Amino acid sequence: MLWSDNGVRVVEAMRPLVIFDCDGVLVDSEPLSVQVLVEALSRRGVVVSEDEAYERFLGRSLSTVAQILHDDFDHSIDAAFLEDLRHHLYERFRRELQPVAGIADVLDALDCEKCVASSSQPERIRLSLSLTGLLQRFEPHIFSASMVAQGKPAPDLFLHAASSMGVDPSSCIVIEDSPAGIEAAQRAGMAVFAFVGGSHATAPGYSERVTALAPDVVFDAMPELLHLVRKHREGSKGRRAHRAV
Incomplete structure (x- = not known):
């Protein structure tokens, strides 16, 4: 980790960060x-x-x-x-309340930094994660829409999370399930993986609204995320190498 002279985290463009929404991504709420x-x-x-x-x-x-x-x-x-x-x-x-199937194993195997950025209030986020055994996998890196001026679909929350974690937006991957969250991630200049494996995915028109926004990836089984993140990181490295030539 890099720090400035006054103790503030310095943005590191190359270090990846996976930003998880909470409801519908970590917990099936x-x-x-x-x-x-x-x-x-x-x-x-x-x-x-x-x-x-x-x-x-x-x-x-x-x-x-x-x-x-x-x-x-x-x-x-x-x-x-x-x-x-x-x-x-x-x-x-x-x-x-139950965790999304497979999420605990994915979080334990993910070899990069991670945080939560949710539209919910901090109290609700922590209750949800505590009830499902996920809280200690994120604490203290939990960010709420109550911390920014505008919630999703504005990009404020994701940009706040990236800044707080000291990571450039271009190095972030957002895991989202909602059209508002997907739009927010795109407006923040971040890659966005749309998870459509929650029990609400059968709601009429839901899949159509998600795919219409053209997220970078659409997936419906959380264990797939490890492969998808690795593939994205390898592709990003290749693009950076190409630009450096």
Whole structure:
């Protein structure tokens, strides 16, 4: 690791970093999250189907969800709504949340730096990772949309994660499952691998929205990631060697 004289990490363009989204990539939480949100809105008299919730809210920060609800449903989120949502969601997580199949072995075998960059609040990210036995594989490198001005699909969160880890955006690989997250990674100038192996992948129109964004890779089994990362790194080295000639 390189450091400046004042102790700040210096960006290293050649050192790779794999940035993982959390929900739908590390933990299979999206169906639970969508169900709880739809039920919470229904208790407030706001009717949103699960299919519509996937299309409008998947991968987006709470502030973005709140803005959509305000603009399109004339509903404002207040503290009572958030507490109700959090209570029911965490209850479901404690009973049912599971890690994405194969992710623990992949994380243990990955031979480069890694971090989490999620639209969720820090408390929820750490709870999800703790419940599924993944927290210590990332701590303290956990970044939330609450740390930046704009959440996904803006690139702010991924750029913040890369800067904090001291890695140039061009050396980052983002693992995402949502259209908003894929767009954010692309706008950040990072490679993006779209994971479509979560249990929410069967939602109508989901695969079409993901592939329409033309991510660098689309894959549906987490154990494939090790090979895909190695292949990408080898290709990047070849491109750098070609430019140096």
